[in-house]
Amino acid sequence: MNRISRSVTRIERWNQPLDPGMSAAIVEEILGMDPFAAMDESRFSSQIPLLGILANDCRIVEFEPGDLLMRQGDYGGSVFLVLEGQVNATLQKLPAELLGRQIPRKKKWLEVLKQAWNGSAPPERRELHGPVTTQANGRQVGHEGQTFVQDIPQVFEGLTSRAIHPGQLFGEVSALTRSPRTATVLARTSGRLLEMRWQGFRDLMDRAPELRESINRAYREHSLFSHLAETTILQHLTPSELQAVAAATEFHSFGKLQWTGEFRSMIQADVAERILREPVIVQQGDYVNGLILIQSGFARVTRREGVGEQTIEYIGKGRHFGLREIAHNFRTKESRPWNLTLRATGYTDTLMIPTPIVEQFVLPRLPPELAPALFQTKERTPIGSASSRRAEQRSNGLSTKLLENLVEHRLVNGTQAMVIDLNRCTRCDDCVRACATAHDNNPRFVRQGIVFDNLMFASACMQCVDPVCMIGCPTGAIARDEATGVITINEQTCIGCKTCANSCPYNNIQMVAVSDQRGVALIDQTTQLPILQATKCDLCIDQRSGPACQKACPHDALIRIDLSTPVELNEWMNG
């Protein structure tokens, strides 16, 4: 008799511990160490006790001199605490061959060919409780620790690095901000690390205020210098000048870290109101008090037009705002106010370098290739003039309406947004079929979405700069792939809690009822309800041919494009 459903145990948060070998003795030993020894266990809930976090979200990693522990540019979901030995962190770029980057597993040719015959496969087949792959979880040390850098003294000889000693943390900035690792960490001596899943670390920070305090302090100290050093207009400064700039720099944060709810309520409001509700970073007409650097998130540049605001541009991480005004005032000895307004969209971290510091250190040393454009533009087109406005419009090439819609719908967050030119799309659905073929007969996007003019921004995961979907995941099932930056969902650890689907501001994550290999629906043994799992576009990460949707479009109507700057979209449309 054919069965239509089968009862199974629902996956729970700690079903798959980070290391099944974490014994009670090891947990006891860690509990006696700093900073855990100082933590008050009564602050932790009974569902997520401190011991539970240590036993399930942590593991011990032993290292030898030369072991690569963290690699610059990778995305990672782990935080590391040095227990014994010494490791060194460097912000300098090391050769790729030295770091031995891992490439995500692609399907073998036979597996690729088999896809052609899966047209009648039952939907959403899963092999739950199978082997867990650490790669999909975005953990670092498990395999990276096996990368060994030879002749370690010689490697360190030419490097500017910082020693990290027992009791100190590393990797917390990128794990908590969902951004790439800024430093490479190598083992100097042999020793031991405690690796913590960021979900567990987040719970520790929630329950232990002293840890939270020290993390915030370290975050400011460590990330500031590296961020300034990476900024183009500051790269010509000497380390001592950079230190002086860093000492005077102010941090400001605008908006909420988890901005999905606010975005959903705001998108219902009138266009003019939406802009006005965004937090102001600098206001047109105010005194120019400093140079603004965007550290994370996005900001909208607007100009007052009648009683409303017109969007001129949007800027993201690494971009600066206000150098033109400061340079103009510095050169002409005038004191013109801000020419434009800068507003935070979503959650935006900024750094503000005060005007006198910019005038003292930055402007006198500005390289000629950066300086002339600033000054010459000023001489030819006075700020705020009609020709200056036209020049700004030309510079990004997109209409105000399109720019405003990209910002208001937060599409600027997408690094691989699916854009369909409706003037070319014949609605043949070849893209959907190709997607289904690449994903065991399950399409991972819907050919529908927000439409502006002739462009449709389809409901496919955009692989966001700031993936808010990852914030609440209790098991780390949704994580960035280390090598490609693609956000993937691990079927073996997704517990179907819907947190990511509810957090995605674009509704690009779908919950699906799963079945076993024969198509028998899986239901929870306890509740008798279907087992759900989150699904989304993974950019065909395991395919040899790249995103199937784009490759399958016969009319060049569909493209996966980076919207975090308007450059690519402009090139595609007007190029």
Place this chain on the structure above:
Amino acid sequence: MLRTATIPRTQIRDRRWRLLLVAASSALFIAIAMRILDDNLYRSTFVSGYVLATAVFFLASFNIVKRLNFLSFLGTASIWMQLHIYVGLLSGAIFGVHVGWKFPNGQFEGLLAFLFVSTFASGVYGLIISRLLPRKLAALRTQIIFEQIPVRRGSLVAKAEAVIDQIPNRNDTLKRFYINRVAAFLMLPRSLRFFVAPSARESRQLIDDLISMDRYLSTGDRESARQLMQIIREKDDLDYHWAIQSRLKYWLFVHLALTYSLLICGALHGVLVHAFGGGLR
């Protein structure tokens, strides 16, 4: 971060001109080659027949290639589409050379020529509509997936009935108009004429009639009439989507059916020619 290649619009235009030039040059080359063969007392139809058969098999393979999209070495569907178009145009010229620019008088050859010309014409028709109709769809207020149209139609009927149910029984002017005129428009499929040449005439007429009825309606009924007008516009958009998207989908079935018939008859033609044709010289 994984990068995907973007092809700017200008490069697409350049590619089009390049391929057109290659197709035209190939046609010229084949015409000259045929002439040389004829001048040397060879039967050039054998050569042109083989070239044509190769071109037709290549064109037919596009449908298979689209399904094997995951094989990276096959390139993108867009490149194949361009090749399909220009090899298709070239095959028209080769066919002309092969049949000597006149329609064959034999029954089987006539059928074969009819199948080729029909397939070619359906391909050209598909090319034209795939360039023109998407713009018409893009200009509409709503965008909808073809398979969702029946569901959306149903929800519009439910919405309209909810509007009518709110009207008090003593004012039946709008209700009667709904039952006599609007209900049929919302519920029944549109005519074949609409499918062939969709127009907003019917919906505009209904809206005009609703506007002219305004003086018989109370303030509340006028609001209901306004809502009905909106529903009529939405229904008209849906029908327009249905008509245009059907055309974009169904022409391909005709093109494919003709292609497979052509392949079968073409293969038979090849066997017959080799059995009774007498060879290349």
